[in-house]
Amino acid sequence: MSEKVLMKGNEAIAEAAIKAGCRFYFGYPITPQTEIAAYMAKRMPKIGGTFLQAESEVSAINMVYGVAGAGYRVMTSSSSPGVSLKQEGISYIAGADLPALIINVQRGGPGLGGIQPSQSDYFQAVKGGGHGDYHLIVYAPASVQEMADYTIKAFDVADKYRMPVMLLADGTMGQMMEPVELPEVSANEIEKPWAVRGTNCARPHNIINSLYLKPEQLEKTNFDRFEKYKEIEKNECLYEEYMTEDADIVLVAFGIAARISKNAVVEARKQGLKVGLIRPITLWPFPSEVLNKTADRVKGFISVELSMGQMIEDVKLATECKKPVRLCNRTGGMIVSPEEVVESVKKLLSEVE
Amino acid sequence: MTTQVLIAGFGGQGVLFAGKCLAYEGLYENKQVSWLPSYGPEMRGGTANCSVILSDEPVGSPIVNNPDVLIVMNLPSLDKYENATVKGGKIFVDSTLIARKVERADVDAFYIPATKIAQELGIPTLANMVIVGKMIKETGIVTFENACEAMKKVVSARHQDLLDANIKALNAGYNYAE
Amino acid sequence: MVVFKKPKSLTDVPLHYCPGCTHGIIHRLVAEAIDELGIEGKTVGVAPVGCSVMAYDYFTCDMVEAAHGRAPAVATGLKRCMPDNVIFTYQGDGDLASIGMAETVHAATRNENITIIFVNNAIYGMTGGQMAPTSLPGQVTQTSPYGRDVNTVGLPIRVSEMLSALDAPYYIERVAVNNVKNVKNAKKAILKAFKNQVEKKGFSLIEVVSTCPTNWGLTPEKALQWVDEKMIPYYPLGVYKDRGAEAKEEK
Numbered sequence A: 001m002s003e004k005v006l007m008k009g010n011e012a013i014a015e016a017a018i019k020a021g022c023r024f025y026f027g028y029p030i031t032p033q034t035e036i037a038a039y040m041a042k043r044m045p046k047i048g049g050t051f052l053q054a055e056s057e058v059s060a061i062n063m064v065y066g067v068a069g070a071g072y073r074v075m076t077s078s079s080s081p082g083v084s085l086k087q088e089g090i091s092y093i094a095g096a097d098l099p100a101l102i103i104n105v106q107r108g109g110p111g112l113g114g115i116q117p118s119q120s121d122y123f124q125a126v127k128g129g130g131h132g133d134y135h136l137i138v139y140a141p142a143s144v145q146e147m148a149d150y151t152i153k154a155f156d157v158a159d160k161y162r163m164p165v166m167l168l169a170d171g172t173m174g175q176m177m178e179p180v181e182l183p184e185v186s187a188n189e190i191e192k193p194w195a196v197r198g199t200n201c202a203r204p205h206n207i208i209n210s211l212y213l214k215p216e217q218l219e220k221t222n223f224d225r226f227e228k229y230k231e232i233e234k235n236e237c238l239y240e241e242y243m244t245e246d247a248d249i250v251l252v253a254f255g256i257a258a259r260i261s262k263n264a265v266v267e268a269r270k271q272g273l274k275v276g277l278i279r280p281i282t283l284w285p286f287p288s289e290v291l292n293k294t295a296d297r298v299k300g301f302i303s304v305e306l307s308m309g310q311m312i313e314d315v316k317l318a319t320e321c322k323k324p325v326r327l328c329n330r331t332g333g334m335i336v337s338p339e340e341v342v343e344s345v346k347k348l349l350s351e352v353e
Numbered sequence B: 001m002t003t004q005v006l007i008a009g010f011g012g013q014g015v016l017f018a019g020k021c022l023a024y025e026g027l028y029e030n031k032q033v034s035w036l037p038s039y040g041p042e043m044r045g046g047t048a049n050c051s052v053i054l055s056d057e058p059v060g061s062p063i064v065n066n067p068d069v070l071i072v073m074n075l076p077s078l079d080k081y082e083n084a085t086v087k088g089g090k091i092f093v094d095s096t097l098i099a100r101k102v103e104r105a106d107v108d109a110f111y112i113p114a115t116k117i118a119q120e121l122g123i124p125t126l127a128n129m130v131i132v133g134k135m136i137k138e139t140g141i142v143t144f145e146n147a148c149e150a151m152k153k154v155v156s157a158r159h160q161d162l163l164d165a166n167i168k169a170l171n172a173g174y175n176y177a178e
Numbered sequence C: 001m002v003v004f005k006k007p008k009s010l011t012d013v014p015l016h017y018c019p020g021c022t023h024g025i026i027h028r029l030v031a032e033a034i035d036e037l038g039i040e041g042k043t044v045g046v047a048p049v050g051c052s053v054m055a056y057d058y059f060t061c062d063m064v065e066a067a068h069g070r071a072p073a074v075a076t077g078l079k080r081c082m083p084d085n086v087i088f089t090y091q092g093d094g095d096l097a098s099i100g101m102a103e104t105v106h107a108a109t110r111n112e113n114i115t116i117i118f119v120n121n122a123i124y125g126m127t128g129g130q131m132a133p134t135s136l137p138g139q140v141t142q143t144s145p146y147g148r149d150v151n152t153v154g155l156p157i158r159v160s161e162m163l164s165a166l167d168a169p170y171y172i173e174r175v176a177v178n179n180v181k182n183v184k185n186a187k188k189a190i191l192k193a194f195k196n197q198v199e200k201k202g203f204s205l206i207e208v209v210s211t212c213p214t215n216w217g218l219t220p221e222k223a224l225q226w227v228d229e230k231m232i233p234y235y236p237l238g239v240y241k242d243r244g245a246e247a248k249e250e251k
Helices: A009-019 A034-047 A056-068 A080-095 A124-126 A145-161 A171-177 A213-234 A255-270 A288-295 A313-317 A336-353 B015-028 B075-084 B114-120 B124-139 B144-155 B156-174 C024-039 C051-057 C071-081 C093-099 C101-110 C160-162 C182-199 C220-234 C243-250
Strands: A005-008 A025-026 A050-054 A076-077 A100-106 A137-139 A164-170 A177-180 A241-242 A247-252 A275-280 A280-282 A298-303 A323-328 B003-010 B032-037 B047-055 B068-072 B092-094 B107-114 C041-048 C062-065 C084-090 C115-120 C170-177 C204-209 C239-244
Touching: A005 A009, A005 B015, A009 A034, A009 A076, A009 A145, A009 A164, A009 A171, A025 A034, A025 A056, A025 B124, A025 C071, A034 A050, A050 A056, A050 A241, A050 C071, A050 C093, A056 A076, A056 A080, A056 B068, A056 C101, A056 C160, A076 A080, A080 A124, A080 A145, A080 A164, A080 C093, A100 A171, A124 A280, A124 C101, A145 A164, A145 A177, A145 A213, A164 A171, A164 A255, A171 A255, A177 B015, A241 A255, A247 A255, A247 A336, A255 A275, A255 A298, A255 A313, A255 A336, A255 B032, A275 A288, A280 B075, A298 A313, A298 A336, A323 A336, A323 B156, A323 C204, A336 C220, B003 B015, B003 B075, B003 B092, B015 B032, B015 B047, B015 B124, B015 B144, B015 C084, B015 C093, B047 B075, B068 B124, B068 C160, B075 B092, B092 B124, B092 C170, B107 B124, B114 B124, B124 B144, B124 B156, B144 B156, B144 C062, C024 C084, C024 C182, C041 C071, C051 C062, C051 C084, C051 C115, C062 C101, C071 C101, C071 C115, C071 C170, C084 C182, C093 C160, C101 C160, C115 C182, C160 C170, C160 C239, C170 C182, C170 C220, C170 C243, C182 C204, C239 C243
Parallel strands: A025 A050, A025 A076, A076 A100, A100 A164, A137 A164, A247 A275, A247 A298, A298 A323, B003 B068, B068 B092, B092 B107, C041 C062, C041 C084, C084 C115, C115 C204, C170 C204
Antiparallel strands: A005 A177, A137 A280, A177 B032, A241 A275, B003 B047, B032 B047, C170 C239
C-alpha cells in the first residue's frame, strides 16, 4: 500500500478512477463537485486520457454513452440539478446495458436549491431516476477512503454486470479531507465482445441500442435484466453494523448522516441508552435482510437522513413495519447534529417502553 | 483523546489553509484526522471556517459544532462561535482585529495580535499561522517540531521560500508571550 | 456481368421508409462512400431518433442508437476513445436542429473530427408530420395546420449558413438528391466528408435536402419538384465552409 495522503473526497474519487483505468471523463462545472473536473483536467492530458468539458450535463452523459458503447472505462460527475439533466442518458445507458460510472455529490433541492450538502436525491438514485424499468447499483461512501475504494469497485461491478453504477455522495463527503491510501489496482478490465470498435470486417456488426419496437421483445429484455438484478441483490449488497448486538434502538443512516449517527450512538451509550447503527453502503441493492432480522429483536428504528425522509420508506418495507420506524432529519443543506439524533432516540424509547 | 478544532475568519485570511496545516500535522503524528471547509460564495470574501478533528480513534462526524479549540480571526466569528465552545475549551483570538474580550468565564481565552505580528515580520498574509503557533503551544495538540515537519508536506518543494515564511510565522506565535 | 449492385456496407434488411422517400438514396450514398474509402471495418455509425431511427439495422458497420438530438455528443465520445476509427452520425432536422442544436453547435465549434449527415426534409416524419425547425414559412403541418406563422413561431433555421458562421468547423455543404445531377453532387460531398475525417481534418457536415411525400401530401414525383420549387430557393445548395480551400487560397 502506498503512503497515506490528505485528499478531498472529490479528488480521491478522481484519482481512484484513474487508478481503476478510467481514461475518459466528461463533465460540466457545478458546486460542490467541481474539484473532480478540475483534477481530471489536470491529470488526464498527462496520462494520455481525455478530459472534456461538455456543453451541458446532457451532452456529457451522452459522451459517456458513446465511450461506454465502445467498451472503455468512462465516468461523469455532477451535483443534484446536473444529475437530473443526466437522467435521460442514464436511462439509455441502462437500456443499452452499458457499464459507466456516474458521481452525484448531492446538494439541497428541489430546483436550484442550495449548494450545501444534502441526501435528497435518494429516490432519484435508487428508484430509477430516469424513465423505464431499471436500476443502478448505488454506493454511498462515508469517508474519503470509501470515496476512493468504491469508485474502484464501481468500475469493476459496472463491467461485471454491464450496467451503470452511481456513487451517491454529498457536499460534505466531496469537500472534506481525510487521510486516504490509494491502492495500486491491477487492470481488472474484462473482454467486451459487444463493444462497437469497428467490425474489422471480421464479424457481424454490433449495435448499441435500447429500442425494441416489439413489446414481446422489450418485455423479455426487461425480464432478463431483472433476473440480473436478482443476482446483484444476492451478491453485491453491502452494509456496516455498529453496536447493534444488544441495541434497543437501531439508527439507519448512510454517508455523512451515518458518520453523525456514529457519534450519536457513542453519546447515547454514555447516557446508558442501548443504541446501534446499520449503515447501508449499497443503497441499491438495499440491505433489507439484515434490517428485517434486526427488527425481530429491537424496539424500533430511526432513519437519520438529510432529506424529508426518503430512505425511511425502504426501511419500513425492509422491516415489514414489525417495529416503529421514525425519522430524524434536517434538509435543504442543514445538517442533523448528534444531539438531535439522541433526542429522537429518547423520544422513540418513551413511546415503545 | 479527540480534539475538535474550529477555525473561523474572513475569506482570504487563510483559515482553510491553517486548518489544512493542522490536519497534516495530526497526520504526521499518526493521528486520525479530518478537515471540512465551509464552501460556497462566502469563500470569496465573506466569513469562512473549517472544522478540523485530531483523534486517537476513527473520526465520527467531521462537522465541529462544539469546538474544544476555537480560533477566531474576526469579530463575527467570535460572536457566532463563543457560546458553542465546550466548557473548559480554549479560545484563541486575533487581538489585532477583535477588540472585545471573550465573555465566558468557563473557557480559557488567549489573545494574540497575530495580524500585527505577521505584518511586523514582513509576512502579512500569515497571521493564520502565527495564531496556529500559539494554539500549538497552549494545547500541545502536536509538537512544534512535528508541526514544522508537517509543513513540508503542505507547502510544495518548489515554494521553499513560502515554507520558511510559514515556519517563521508558526515560530513567532509559538514563542509569543502575552 | 453485374452493372449495378447493393453497396457492401448496406445490410440485406429491407428499408422501412415510405415510397418515394429519399432516405434510401442517402443511405446508399453513405454506404458507397464507406465502400470506396475501404473503411467499413473501422466505421461506427450513430443513428438518431426520427425516421432514420433504425438506420442501425441498415449499415453493416458497428452502430449506436442515440437519444433524440444527442448523436453529436455520442459521436464525440466514440471519436475521443477511438481517434483512428471513422465515426458518423445520420440525423434529421428535428433531431439535429431542434432538440440537438446545442450538441450540433458545440461539436462543430470543437471541430470534432466526425462526419454528420444531416437530412433536412422540413418536417417531423416519424411522428406523423409535425412542424420542424426547418419547415418553410406557410408550410402546413399537423402542428401548423394554418401554415407556419412566422410571427408566432419564427422563421426556419438555415443550419449550414448558421454553422458556417463559426470559425472552427472544417467543411459544410448543402446538397439535394431530387435529380440525377444533384445525387451525383451529393455523392461527391458525402465522400469528401468521410475523406476529411480519414485525413483528420475535422468536423464535416453535409446537409441533404430531402423529401417527405407522405407528410407533405404529395406524390413522390411532385415531392421531388417541390424540392426544386420551394426547398432549394430557401435552402440554396453549395459549399458553405471549406477551410481546406480557404487555406489553399491563402497560399
